[in-house]
Amino acid sequence: LHYHPGNASFAVHALLRELALPFELQLVDRARAEHKSPAYLKLNPNGQIPVLVDGEVVLYETVAIMLHLLESHPNAGLAPPVGSAQRPHFLKWMVWMTNTLQPALMQYFYPERLVAEGNAAGAAEVKARAIAKVGECLAQLDEQMQRSGGPWLLGASYSAADILAFLLCRWTRGFALAPAREYPHIGPYLQRVLGRPAVQQTIAAEGLAAPLV
Numbered sequence: 481l482h483y484h485p486g487n488a489s490f491a492v493h494a495l496l497r498e499l500a501l502p503f504e505l506q507l508v509d510r511a512r513a514e515h516k517s518p519a520y521l522k523l524n525p526n527g528q529i530p531v532l533v534d535g536e537v538v539l540y541e542t543v544a545i546m547l548h549l550l551e552s553h554p555n556a557g558l559a560p561p562v563g564s565a566q567r568p569h570f571l572k573w574m575v576w577m578t579n580t581l582q583p584a585l586m587q588y589f590y591p592e593r594l595v596a597e598g599n600a601a602g603a604a605e606v607k608a609r610a611i612a613k614v615g616e617c618l619a620q621l622d623e624q625m626q627r628s629g630g631p632w633l634l635g636a637s638y639s640a641a642d643i644l645a646f647l648l649c650r651w652t653r654g655f656a657l658a659p660a661r662e663y664p665h666i667g668p669y670l671q672r673v674l675g676r677p678a679v680q681q682t683i684a685a686e687g688l689a690a691p692l693v
């Protein structure tokens with residue numbers, strides 16, 4: 481797994497540990513822009529982290545990698561089985577996280593990519609709108625936590641969706657207003673995910689420091 485501490489790769493890393501699979505970590509040195517190097521761009525032409533090399537299969541896109549691992553280990557109990565009532569909702573939340581919540585977070589972290597070079601006022605506007613969009617998303621997530629009856633996103637069973645939700649919520653920990661931990665249902669939920677041994681092992685292996693969420 482080509483990873484960088486706390487990046488999207490965390491979700492794959494924690495899933496590999498939850499599945500108790502053997503794997504090797506390969507640090508991508510962002511300070512040296514290794515993810516933009518010709519060698520890395522051969523693995524992922526988008527220059528983004530993570531990449532999983534699984535035998536002959538070289539995969540990028542966090543959710544695709546997670547679904548690939550889950551499909552390879554259908555009896556691990558980390559996703560509702562195909563044909564179950566929860567399965568379509570599992571797919572919906574995985575895609576929603578990668579396609580709606582994550583892009584809003586990316587706009588928050590990289591607003592300058594959406595405006596002309598040097599347009600600081602434009603970037604600030606993008607960032608403000610991204611915060612508002614993330615807030616809408618977190619409200620939806622909070623409502624789902626309540627509706628599911630907990631303790632997990634989909635209800636009684638922990639799944640890979642919880643790992644991804646935890647990571648994306650964690651990225652809001654520096655928000656001045658309403659980080660995920662302050663939402664009434666998400667806050668205690670993040671503590672429950674933090675209690676998972678695989679999550680703790682991932683945090684330790686990546687050397688993540690407090691505040692964790």
Ligand SMILES: N[C@@H](CCC(=O)N[C@@H](CS)C(=O)NCC(=O)O)C(=O)O
Pocket residue numbers: 486487488489515527528529530540541542543578586
């Ligand atoms: N859609 C990709 C996005 C991955 C992504 O945004 N990775 C970030 C780190 S969390 C990254 O590589 N950022 C560097 C960049 O975009 O230049 C995925 O879900 O895997």
